[in-house]
Amino acid sequence: MNLKKYINDIPDFPKEGVVFKDICPLLASPKATDYAVDLLAKGLHDINVTKIVGIESRGFLFGLALAQKMGVSFVPIRKPGKLPGAILQQKYALEYGEDCIEIQEEAIQPGDYVVVHDDVLATGGTAAAACKLVEQCGATVVQCNFLMELGFLDGRSKLKQYHLHSLMHY
Numbered sequence: 119m120n121l122k123k124y125i126n127d128i129p130d131f132p133k134e135g136v137v138f139k140d141i142c143p144l145l146a147s148p149k150a151t152d153y154a155v156d157l158l159a160k161g162l163h164d165i166n167v168t169k170i171v172g173i174e175s176r177g178f179l180f181g182l183a184l185a186q187k188m189g190v191s192f193v194p195i196r197k198p199g200k201l202p203g204a205i206l207q208q209k210y211a212l213e214y215g216e217d218c219i220e221i222q223e224e225a226i227q228p229g230d231y232v233v234v235h236d237d238v239l240a241t242g243g244t245a246a247a248a249c250k251l252v253e254q255c256g257a258t259v260v261q262c263n264f265l266m267e268l269g270f271l272d273g274r275s276k277l278k279q280y281h282l283h284s285l286m287h288y
């Protein structure tokens with residue numbers, strides 16, 4: 119199955135010059151979604167994985183499905199002010215300005231082996247910040263896991279110390 123058939127290119131969204139990779143056609147197909155989850159999990163059954171982290175909001179969609187498939191806990195990383203209780207924060211640079219993501223302090227413990235999942239690896243700022251949060255909890259990032267990677271933005275260069283697994287390359 120060619121998963122790229124289920125990704126739509128939307129020019130100039132959300133702003134001029136950006137080609138937005140729309141995953142909605144993939145979500146609309148139970149067969150393609152199932153196939154994608156199987157591929158995301160490929161190789162993970164052979165290593166110790168104790169938790170899957172998914173990054174708000176599109177990282178929740180396949181992150182939860184992957185956690186279910188692996189039979190391990192799903193942990194959300196969210197935008198600021200959304201998670202209750204004690205949280206850890208990580209700021210990261212955007213093309214212009216700064217953003218921030220948060221995790222619940224108790225969600226991940228030292229000794230956890232964590233897969234960080236998101237739908238798109240673009241500049242890599244979001245995924246790198248998510249990995250730092252996991253490490254602040256004392257846990258190990260065993261893989262950064264994406265539906266797709268926008269190679270021309272070189273997000274990989276921010277994730278050099280991690281194993282990467284991307285289903286689609288652009």
Ligand SMILES: O=P(O)(O)OC[C@H]1O[C@H](OP(=O)(O)OP(=O)(O)O)[C@H](O)[C@@H]1O
Nearest residue numbers: 174175176236238239240241242243244
């Ligand atoms: O590699 P980066 O340059 O950091 O970009 C990748 C991030 O951008 C998108 O999220 P977005 O902020 O659009 O939020 P959404 O998932 O809520 O749509 C995408 O889902 C990744 O999380």
Ligand SMILES: Nc1ncnc2[nH]cnc12
Nearest residue numbers: 136137138139140238240
């Ligand atoms: N071009 C793009 N399409 C979809 N999601 C993105 N996140 C960052 N860049 C993106």
